[in-house]
Amino acid sequence: MATERQATVSGGNMQHGRHPGIALAVITSAQLMIVLDATIVNIALPQIQKALGFSSTDLSWVLNAYTLTFGGLLLLGGRAGDILGRRRVFIFGIVLFSVASLLGGLAQSAEWLLLARALQGVGGAIASPTALSLVTTNFEEGPERNRAFGVFAAVSGAGAAIGLIAGGMLTSWLSWRWTLFVNVPIGIVLVLLTPRYIKESERHPGRFDIAGAVASTAGMSLLVYGFIRAADKGWSDTGTLLSFAGAVVLLAAFVLIERRSQQPITPLHLFRDRDRVGTYLMMLIMAAAMFGMFFFLTLFVQNVLGYSPLRAGFAFVPVTVAIGVTAQLASRIIPRTGPKILLVIGGILAASGLIWLAQISESSKYVTGLLLPMCIFGLGMGFIFVPVTIVALARVANKDSGAASGMLNAMQMVGGSLGLSVLVTVFGTASRNEAAVQVKRFLASATPDQLAVFQQTKQLPPPFSSHVLAHGISSAFVLAAILAVGALIVAAVVIRRNVPIEEPGTTPPPMA
Template sequence: MATERQATVGGGHTQPGRHPGLALAVITSAQLMIVLDATIVNIALPQIQDALGFSSTGLSWVLNAYTLTFGGLLLLGGRAGDILGRRRVFIFGILLFTVASLLGGLAQSSEWLLLARALQGIGGAIASPTALALVTTNFEEGPERNRAFGVFAAVSGAGAAIGLMAGGMLTSWLSWRWTLFVNVPIGIALALLTPRFIKESERHPGRFDITGAITSTAGMSLLVYGFIRAADKGWSNVGTLASFGAAVVLLAAFIMIERRSQQPITPLHLFADRDRSGSYVVMLITGAAMFGMFFFLTLFVQNVLGYTPLRAGFAFLPVTLAIGITAQLASQILPRTGPKILMMIGGTLAAGGLIWLSRINESSGYVTGLLIPMCIFGLGMGFIFVPVTIVALSRVSNRDSGAASGLLNATQMVGGSLGLSVLVTVFGTASRNEAAVQVKQFLASATPEQLAAFQQTQQLPKPFSSHVLAHGISSAFQLAAVLAVVALVVTIVVIRRKVAGEGAGTVGAPVG
């Protein structure tokens, strides 16, 4: 440890590694900026649609352009950090993300904004896996690293909720453009501070697995796109089926390439560890449930409860606090309990919160209908994120830590994109079926004035439309609850306990 934190040398310049608290602040600030951009524009979407002329279908790509490139390129970003040096790659990713944010805020057309959002995703994919890997570079394994992981996991888990709050404030007080402009001064500050407080990692000379990078990125992107298209065009659509078919072919080719490559972008031996593979599955499913909860409750509080963007953003503050509280608690007690117990507790709470939310209807109030189950879900997320992160990265060689962290980030983002698309499909089907029922009931009891208004707008009166929306959201939460239960089963069956007497530094390591 002493060799890693050398004293200040010549001229009083700050030596990287001397201030671990500041190093962690830089790393987590970057991760927060990247993670919250997956949701910060959610509440601003109506304003973006009016300003740039998006269609209702095209508007979804403001989110998808970011998540597709982010999830698809995370593995390449993790490998780049291993080969070129994590600090160097981290700074490049932050600068690219910053430039893309500036371009997005200046967008004058829908195409311009989508290109900027895709570029943001690329920058995030480069910076995010190296951010997590830098924790292993700058903190010793054991209690110190566990605490750092706790902070990092809390920030990653709460980023979606913080993005919703920030989006509500910026949209209400300034304009939708500031949901993007806000990243510019933060990104510049992080790029300047990183060399002062963060050590560079050891470089591992090698060649980029270009073929593996192309097939994995294209395969995951097409898989995400297939689910997104299915939500919009249906499962039998030719484009949907073609996307799934191409994704299967490319991902199969990726596995074959990685098995034969001497320097693979994703070392397949990482999956040989039972606990690590289980942690990736849990993160994949958890990401799906979490993205779905934020998306649908954003719709509910604005379209059913009638909240303003600002109030809608702050409605999610308790979730952020719940995740932060239990993430810190988990990092403190994990050395004594081991990861499995915490993941089981977290999985049970998350599933319980989603089951409660599946009972939502148009008469649900904020406190009993949303706040309490949201907080239960958030408490569960905090207990899950810390042990999952530690299990995924424990006993990974320094050479592979970038790839391992890239996989962890990729499973959360890709899981969120895939899961949200499936949940939206369930939501859309349930809403359409219920709308048909409600139209019949409305037509049977409507006054002549109501019939004339319906014929002109083709929209049901608010009580009926609120019921349809709530029914679709309830159906989506039923599936989300099932996903959470599956994650809990994986935890119980796959993840193994820490043997009593193991050191804190091996928390989450394989047993037996």
């Protein structure tokens, strides 16, 4: 008994299978807290604008400051876990994220809040990839790990929707500041529980690839910024073009650095496996579609259907349920079906849901126009997240699992940022063109009083404004559907039919 007790508490380690429920709860709670922070402030943006004096253009940086630092530093966070120990790095990331959340909740100016959001992104980039790799450290290969991946994937996939729900509740019941304060008590609990229930990984001594980290972080950040700026300033803007040019140069330099580095931040041999490359592409594409769906439907239910922030948040509950149901189902049947068939089914469902949403108009009703296609999309995403996660980490040496999981997380966050920026550009262009048409129609039928209000505000009244918004959203969903079809093609063509899920540490097979 003494020996067993010593093995349990010594160094805070635990044996595989001991308190697996608590270990998984800690890991997934951290991931949920990090992922939902990409959307939890969405519904609170009008209140934040009034409180801190943001302009309409600058307000978007409340979201972008988080996603830029998160997506740009994920690779470094994954590598840090491999070198320093995943549990140790995980705890540091949670502490940093919690402190940044506290500072953000206390913000008294726009600049203060943006710095806090950027620091949140740094903490998330450190904690998130180590959270995923801790699943491989704490759960045995096989059904146990597959079930854990199922829960983790469901949480990751549903995080955006849960963030909208939580944002609506906290904003309506308390204030916008609590969308940030809520992370502090959660972070404290996680930091206290992690040393007791999470097993530390083996450390792999080495040095940080600083040059690679700087090049990849700066390159991805410039790429994200270029798309964000294009949505606001246009594709011919000098700043936009310079951002893209800088991104190309830095990312090309990153590849050259990694090829020559003895200890690269991203081992390029991870890309020799066509299945892993395919899952990275699928995550990049589907994250873009998912982030876009939540963003645009949040606008629609509040500005067209007239929902309150609280009701708008709860409007997305069915999507969360749909993702969770099929993620758990996928984790149970994947040993029999293999990942390919699940990815194809998920791609078909997700694309079908987006094609349906592309039919949205100002007369659309919640149940028939939004709920049903959202649920179809959610069912598809649940089938996609589990096999994507498993295949991305299969046949990866234990020393590289942090880098592999960091890349998967980077694909989700950067894909969401880039995709949303492109979709917003399509939305803005379509909306401006349709607004010109609707202005002519309004002027032809407006009363003198309506004309006076329009000349003062320069804003179309309903139903003209609702039509313009719905037309822009519909156009964005057309592109999102095209992206989903592209992901389906990747699943059908790139992913092999039977992918053996091997024990980490085996040598990756050559490309077929």
